[in-house]
Amino acid sequence: AQSVTQPDIHITVSEGASLELRCNYSYGATPYLFWYVQSPGQGLQLLLKYFSGDTLVQGIKGFEAEFKRSQSSFNLRKPSVHWSDAAEYFCAVGPGGGGADGLTFGKGTHLIIQP
Amino acid sequence: GAVVSQHPSWVICKSGTSVKIECRSLDFQATTMFWYRQFPKQSLMLMATSNEGSKATYEQGVEKDKFLINHASLTLSTLTVTSAHPEDSSFYICSATNSNQPQHFGDGTRLSIL
Numbered sequence: 246a247q248s249v250t251q252p253d254i255h256i257t258v259s260e261g262a263s264l265e266l267r268c269n270y271s272y273g274a275t276p277y278l279f280w281y282v283q284s285p286g287q288g289l290q291l292l293l294k295y296f297s298g299d300t301l302v303q304g305i306k307g308f309e310a311e312f313k314r315s316q317s318s319f320n321l322r323k324p325s326v327h328w329s330d331a332a333e334y335f336c337a338v339g340p341g342g343g344g345a346d347g348l349t350f351g352k353g354t355h356l357i358i359q360p
Numbered sequence: 361g362a363v364v365s366q367h368p369s370w371v372i373c374k375s376g377t378s379v380k381i382e383c384r385s386l387d388f389q390a391t392t393m394f395w396y397r398q399f400p401k402q403s404l405m406l407m408a409t410s411n412e413g414s415k416a417t418y419e420q421g422v423e424k425d426k427f428l429i430n431h432a433s434l435t436l437s438t439l440t441v442t443s444a445h446p447e448d449s450s451f452y453i454c455s456a457t458n459s460n461q462p463q464h465f466g467d468g469t470r471l472s473i474l
Contacts, residue, residue, distance in 0.1 A: 289453065
């Protein structure tokens with residue numbers, strides 16, 4: 246069965262500091278991996294996705310993520326966070342497009358930005 | 361980018377009533393739509409998969425008679441929570457996809473049953 250683990254429930258980072266959010270997955274086939282961001286009371290916005298090819302993927306808002314098959318990880322990074330990055334971040338695994346299966350989400354990491 | 365519209369965004373109703381939530385794919389034809397449920401401070405849990413023109417497929421533990429799903433067109437899926445009770449209060453989010461798109465999510469519907 247597929248699963249996603251986000252080990253950090255909360256992370257606090259100072260504004261301007263770098264950020265790394267961890268994600269580990271378990272998936273039977275070649276994984277399609279996603280990072281979504283959710284602001285309070287809002288839906289999900291796709292930050293970036295990995296299907297194949299270059300293992301370092303660039304997303305919106307200055308985020309990037311690196312797929313490491315040997316570690317079953319897909320960690321999200323940002324070199325310098327802004328106060329507006331405070332939100333809930335979800336890692337997900339599943340089919341890339343037109344798949345018959347929904348996504349499996351991690352439990353999320355709540356990002357707090359300190360001034 | 362692709363947009364998925366979900367309506368209403370917030371609904372409060374009395375126990376025992378039925379509530380319909382709409383999910384519209386605005387700029388692409390969604391052959392598949394998914395319905396998720398999110399409890400406070402929890403992750404999203406897949407409830408059902410809806411393919412246009414077919415019966416929805418429900419995840420284990422989700423009552424199909426409680427959560428009626430209709431996907432009559434390539435741009436619209438509806439979720440009806442029948443005879444809603446306080447334990448059905450939650451945040452419901454839909455997503456839409458096709459062979460060329462990853463899942464795009466709506467902004468969610470907050471359902472509160474009194």
